Amino acid sequence: MALGALALALLLLLAMGAMRQLRGWRAARIAHAENAWRDALSEAADDPNDVRLPPIGRFEMPAFLVLWNHFQESLKGEASDRLGVLLTLHGIDRHVLRLTRARSLRLKLIGIAAAGHLREQRAWPYLENLALNGGSIVSFAAARALLRIEPRRALEVLGAALSAREDWSLARIGSILQDLGPQVVTGPLVTMLLKRPKKGLDRLVKLARFGHRERISTIVRGWLGSSDEMEVLLAALDYVEDDSDLPWAKAAAGHTEWRVRMAAAKALGRIGGRAELAVLLELLRDPIWWVRYHAAQALTHLRGLEPHELDTLRENARDAFAADMLSQALAERRWQPVRLS
Amino acid sequence: MKTLVLVLEWFFILYFVLVNAGYMALNLLAIPSLRRKTALRPLEDLPPVYSGFEPPVSLLVPAYNEQATIATSVRSLLQLDYPEFEIVVINDGSDDGTLEALKQAFQLEGFPEVYWRRINAQPIRTIYHSRTHANLRVIDKVNGGRADALNVGINASRYPLFCAVDADSILQRDSLRRVVEPFLDDPTAIASGGTVRIANGCTVSGGNLEKVELPGNLLPLLQIVEYLRAFLFGRMGWATLDAVLVMSGAFGVFRKDALVEAGGYKAQVIGEDMELVVRLHRLLRARGERYKIHFVPDPICWTEAPESLSVLKDQRIRWQQGLCESLHRNRELLKTKNAGGTPGFLAFPFFMVFECYGPLIEIAGYAFMTAMFLLGQVSGLAFAAFLALAFSLGFLLSVSALLLEELSFHLYPRFSQMGALVCSAIVENLGYRQLVTFWRLVGLARWLRS
Numbered sequence: 001m002a003l004g005a006l007a008l009a010l011l012l013l014l015a016m017g018a019m020r021q022l023r024g025w026r027a028a029r030i031a032h033a034e035n036a037w038r039d040a041l042s043e044a045a046d047d048p049n050d051v052r053l054p055p056i057g058r059f060e061m062p063a064f065l066v067l068w069n070h071f072q073e074s075l076k077g078e079a080s081d082r083l084g085v086l087l088t089l090h091g092i093d094r095h096v097l098r099l100t101r102a103r104s105l106r107l108k109l110i111g112i113a114a115a116g117h118l119r120e121q122r123a124w125p126y127l128e129n130l131a132l133n134g135g136s137i138v139s140f141a142a143a144r145a146l147l148r149i150e151p152r153r154a155l156e157v158l159g160a161a162l163s164a165r166e167d168w169s170l171a172r173i174g175s176i177l178q179d180l181g182p183q184v185v186t187g188p189l190v191t192m193l194l195k196r197p198k199k200g201l202d203r204l205v206k207l208a209r210f211g212h213r214e215r216i217s218t219i220v221r222g223w224l225g226s227s228d229e230m231e232v233l234l235a236a237l238d239y240v241e242d243d244s245d246l247p248w249a250k251a252a253a254g255h256t257e258w259r260v261r262m263a264a265a266k267a268l269g270r271i272g273g274r275a276e277l278a279v280l281l282e283l284l285r286d287p288i289w290w291v292r293y294h295a296a297q298a299l300t301h302l303r304g305l306e307p308h309e310l311d312t313l314r315e316n317a318r319d320a321f322a323a324d325m326l327s328q329a330l331a332e333r334r335w336q337p338v339r340l341s
Numbered sequence: 342m343k344t345l346v347l348v349l350e351w352f353f354i355l356y357f358v359l360v361n362a363g364y365m366a367l368n369l370l371a372i373p374s375l376r377r378k379t380a381l382r383p384l385e386d387l388p389p390v391y392s393g394f395e396p397p398v399s400l401l402v403p404a405y406n407e408q409a410t411i412a413t414s415v416r417s418l419l420q421l422d423y424p425e426f427e428i429v430v431i432n433d434g435s436d437d438g439t440l441e442a443l444k445q446a447f448q449l450e451g452f453p454e455v456y457w458r459r460i461n462a463q464p465i466r467t468i469y470h471s472r473t474h475a476n477l478r479v480i481d482k483v484n485g486g487r488a489d490a491l492n493v494g495i496n497a498s499r500y501p502l503f504c505a506v507d508a509d510s511i512l513q514r515d516s517l518r519r520v521v522e523p524f525l526d527d528p529t530a531i532a533s534g535g536t537v538r539i540a541n542g543c544t545v546s547g548g549n550l551e552k553v554e555l556p557g558n559l560l561p562l563l564q565i566v567e568y569l570r571a572f573l574f575g576r577m578g579w580a581t582l583d584a585v586l587v588m589s590g591a592f593g594v595f596r597k598d599a600l601v602e603a604g605g606y607k608a609q610v611i612g613e614d615m616e617l618v619v620r621l622h623r624l625l626r627a628r629g630e631r632y633k634i635h636f637v638p639d640p641i642c643w644t645e646a647p648e649s650l651s652v653l654k655d656q657r658i659r660w661q662q663g664l665c666e667s668l669h670r671n672r673e674l675l676k677t678k679n680a681g682g683t684p685g686f687l688a689f690p691f692f693m694v695f696e697c698y699g700p701l702i703e704i705a706g707y708a709f710m711t712a713m714f715l716l717g718q719v720s721g722l723a724f725a726a727f728l729a730l731a732f733s734l735g736f737l738l739s740v741s742a743l744l745l746e747e748l749s750f751h752l753y754p755r756f757s758q759m760g761a762l763v764c765s766a767i768v769e770n771l772g773y774r775q776l777v778t779f780w781r782l783v784g785l786a787r788w789l790r791s
Binding site: 001002003005006008009012013015016017019020023024062066069070073074104105106109110113136137141166167169170171172173174175177178179206209289292293321324325327328331335336337 | 358377379380381382383384386387388390391392393394395452453454455457470472473475525526528726729730732733734736737740741743744747748751754756759763
């Protein structure tokens with residue numbers, strides 16, 4: 001057994017040495033070619049037609065596409081289109097299509113990302129199938145590619161999945177929607193919000209921030225009086241913006257869930273005036289630290305309330321916790337950071 | 342007598358085979374996860390785009406007598422690449438100039454902040470805000486140890502996730518982004534720990550890692566192979582089974598609510614980081630809640646390894662005491678019927694037998710075989726075979742850890758570096774591992790006595 005283990009260890013060492021040799025050889029070849037690729041891609045961003053791209057071998061293709069994807073991530077508009085033209089001119093688009101169907105996860109992901117940047121319509125049916133039926137990683141990569149190829153159509157196809165698939169990170173979807181811009185995403189978001197899906201409504205409401213605020217606000221504020229769901233209330237309170245919402249915000253200040261009370265305090269700070277003083281003073285005595293904190297913050301921003309009145313409120317506060325919190329809020333307001341030269 | 346010797350001889354051999362087979366199985370489990378990780382790299386390495394949905398993180402830095410390095414450490418943390426984070430330094434009653442160094446470097450001023458004491462901890466003296474960095478606060482408190490300082494940090498933190506960072510940890514700019522990633526993808530994530538690598542020999546400038554190199558000193562070189570074994574297939578293997586019981590205290594992110602509900606860190610415990618993770622498993626399993634503790638294999642945190650035997654000895658004794666205490670305090674995890682899951686029925690017994698009491702059996706095995714050989718009860722051939730088996734299995738494990746490194750992160754690309762690591766994989770089995778096992782036995786004995 002000892003000899004067997006030793007032999008196996010030596011075999012692993014040999015495999016390691018061979019891998020290292022192969023990797024070194026490949027890395028050297030790619031490092032040599034990469035400078036030429038970089039130059040070609042930089043030129044292609046201006047004009048792809050006269051660019052001389054050195055021949056790219058089969059083994060080098062993934063490395064080239066990784067670099068191409070990197071360039072695409074930092075480019076927008078026509079420059080991005082021109083990089084796409086470069087691939088088509090050199091027949092690399094065919095390799096990209098092949099890679100999307102590769103068995104290796106790494107190659108597949110490189111291919112899918114490139115197909116998205118290339119806005120490769122021929123890949124649409126396959127990518128749509130992957131996005132709707134694939135595993136977490138591949139489906140999300142495919143969804144991202146579809147959103148790059150034809151954003152509006154992709155939003156229609158993926159609409160429900162964007163909010164309902166919990167295995168798709170909200171942060172990652174958010175960065176894509178942010179990139180697409182409110183002109184593109186507002187319409188589909190409004191359509192989805194109007195349907196008010198049961199599954200994933202909380203995620204949808206969060207994603208709605210990437211649409212035009214006015215159009216989203218009209219729908220979401222409408223839910224204030226008609227829903228008791230916490231996530232819906234939280235989102236709606238985030239959108240309240242004028243006096244007409246005051247009754248809802250005040251009602252939410254008495255909610256049993258502290259996160260709703262905290263959102264109500266924030267909302268009252270934005271839209272409230274002296275008339276809301278009593279509600280905020282009540283929230284200032286809340287058992288939850290965060291509710292007290294935001295109530296104190298709201299008081300320091302309340303319309304029509306002078307700084308000396310806040311000092312008086314603090315001095316007269318019977319509740320020590322409330323007085324301390326108000327002191328903190330006032331100190332934060334008066335805190336002057338130093339700018340580093 | 343002869344039968345007893347034969348039975349014991351086979352018992353020790355069987356134990357050595359079993360423990361190494363267990364680690365080998367973890368190694369095999371780690372391979373697909375690491376390969377998947379490598380496959381995702383073309384996407385992960387693209388420039389990050391932040392959407393605003395990334396959960397903000399509070400970095401908690403307990404500091405006790407860190408006057409010389411604390412300002413550099415904080416400056417390096419301030420440079421982390423992450424959209425929203427705050428740094429809370431907790432001065433744990435230092436009796437050197439730690440607080441003064443911080444005051445001077447970051448223009449700190451006392452601030453009337455309301456402290457929310459959700460977890461019991463030593464009282465605080467003053468909360469300072471920095472005039473130069475809006476996301477930096479320093480809390481001066483009465484000394485209570487690292488766990489107590491972290492509890493104070495949790496109480497004072499503002500964000501839903503917190504990351505415990507040792508003041509002497511060396512991080513990369515993308516460390517925080519990488520360790521928080523599991524929280525973006527998995528709503529059930531409650532903790533995420535990263536891989537710790539050894540910084541001895543590396544070039545570090547202004548608290549940031551500039552260049553990865555191997556140390557010139559043998560002792561840290563041996564520890565590099567040890568760390569590769571511990572992190573790449575130890576933790577990675579357990580992570581594949583959803584049964585991570587150990588997370589490094591040097592750099593780990595937790596969901597604050599889960600931790601507050603569990604009662605925070607235990608100040609009386611030596612290995613508070615491991616105890617916390619095992620306790621979270623126990624409590625959440627008992628409640629039947631869905632949760633996941635993630636492990637990020639990327640090398641994201643670097644630490645200086647001991648360069649002298651006496652410091653290494655103290656460290657290993659302390660680690661062993663902590664491990665034994667963490668397991669025994671949470672032994673209910675083993676009894677959590679049906680709900681214990683892989684942490685309960687697999688990881689916990691494995692740790693108990695091979696990690697907690699393992700040193701006792703290993704040292705007893707070496708002592709027994711040597712004594713029997715000297716007494717003529719075991720033939721020279723059998724004794725040599727036993728030693729050869731212990732050496733070759735240990736060597737095989739170390740080589741497979743090096744192979745995993747080769748397959749995944751490839752941080753030591755030169756052939757000379759590979760040669761040095763292979764040599765240290767050989768040398769560590771010729772006395773070093775046995776010495777560490779002996780220290781662990783001392784740790785076990787101290788824990789039993791306490």
